[in-house]
Amino acid sequence: MRKRPITAEDLFKIQFVNGPQMSPDGKRVLFIKTHIDAEKNKYVGNLFTVEVASGEVKQWTQGEKPGGMGRWSPDGSQMAFVSGREGPSAQIYLLPSDGGEARKLTNLPEGSIGDIVWSPDGKHIAVTFRPLAENRTTKAEKERKEKNGSPPPWEIETLWYRLDGDGYFGQQRYAVYMVDAVTGEHRKFYDKDKLGFYSFDWTPDSKALVIAHSVHRTEPMLKKPNDQIFVVPLKGKVKMIPGLAKGPKGNVAVSPDGKHVAFEGDHVAEEVWGMRNTRLYVSPM
Numbered sequence: 001m002r003k004r005p006i007t008a009e010d011l012f013k014i015q016f017v018n019g020p021q022m023s024p025d026g027k028r029v030l031f032i033k034t035h036i037d038a039e040k041n042k043y044v045g046n047l048f049t050v051e052v053a054s055g056e057v058k059q060w061t062q063g064e065k066p067g068g069m070g071r072w073s074p075d076g077s078q079m080a081f082v083s084g085r086e087g088p089s090a091q092i093y094l095l096p097s098d099g100g101e102a103r104k105l106t107n108l109p110e111g112s113i114g115d116i117v118w119s120p121d122g123k124h125i126a127v128t129f130r131p132l133a134e135n136r137t138t139k140a141e142k143e144r145k146e147k148n149g150s151p152p153p154w155e156i157e158t159l160w161y162r163l164d165g166d167g168y169f170g171q172q173r174y175a176v177y178m179v180d181a182v183t184g185e186h187r188k189f190y191d192k193d194k195l196g197f198y199s200f201d202w203t204p205d206s207k208a209l210v211i212a213h214s215v216h217r218t219e220p221m222l223k224k225p226n227d228q229i230f231v232v233p234l235k236g237k238v239k240m241i242p243g244l245a246k247g248p249k250g251n252v253a254v255s256p257d258g259k260h261v262a263f264e265g266d267h268v269a270e271e272v273w274g275m276r277n278t279r280l281y282v283s284p285m
Contacts, residue, residue: 028052032048
């Protein structure tokens with residue numbers, strides 16, 4: 001094939017695969033595949049599985065807006081995924097892994113869903129969620145248009161107020177929410193990070209989340225990185241894991257016996273910005 005420079009039209013041929021997760025029985029891999037719809041000029045992301053033994057690929061959703069990710073339930077009977085199919089805000093849906101219609105689980109207010117992680121007992125789903133400011137919801141916009149009002153100005157108080165691919169979010173921040181995996185009822189569970197950056201995993205007994213985040217209370221982006229890891233029980237007091245050095249931490253994973261936590265990071269706490277050599281650490285709980 002003759003080589004040629006890439007063109008803008010070539011972008012429509014690119015497909016992105018992310019969020020792979022092995023099924024509990026080890027027979028299938030769940031993932032999201034995203035592409036650009038040339039006619040509508042927008043990204044479309046759908047849920048797929050691939051059989052490990054045969055390589056057979058199956059598509060589970062059609063024409064979805066790009067969501068966060070798909071996640072198997074612990075018993076493998078359901079797949080949770082994020083969809084904006086009923087608008088104006090994305091919600092979590094549950095899809096039977098043996099086929100059938102997806103069921104909307106949550107009724108979150110307008111906002112953005114980040115990570116979703118099932119509890120090992122399958123009773124809860126921990127979710128990072130960032131609500132829209134009340135003056136920017138669909139309802140508020142409709143009321144302004146009825147009164148011929150103008151969009152409200154952005155009130156910026158910190159350096160963290162927008163992101164490429166995410167747009168403007170102002171002072172709104174992600175927090176960790178707890179969702180009942182049967183009823184869809186939700187509640188804000190944890191919101192101690194000033195930037196809304198959380199990495200978390202469940203303990204094997206489903207009684208607590210282990211969460212890493214910055215401990216700086218003001219302008220973390222201007223200060224030397226100091227992330228710490230906390231054990232946050234569903235009921236009881238929060239405990240910080242002692243003895244961890246300063247520096248960034250992420251991709252938290254609790255050991256199967258619940259005695260250790262692994263995480264990515266480094267101990268270079270002097271550099272606020274710049275390239276870092278990420279390392280893997282393991283700490284007693």
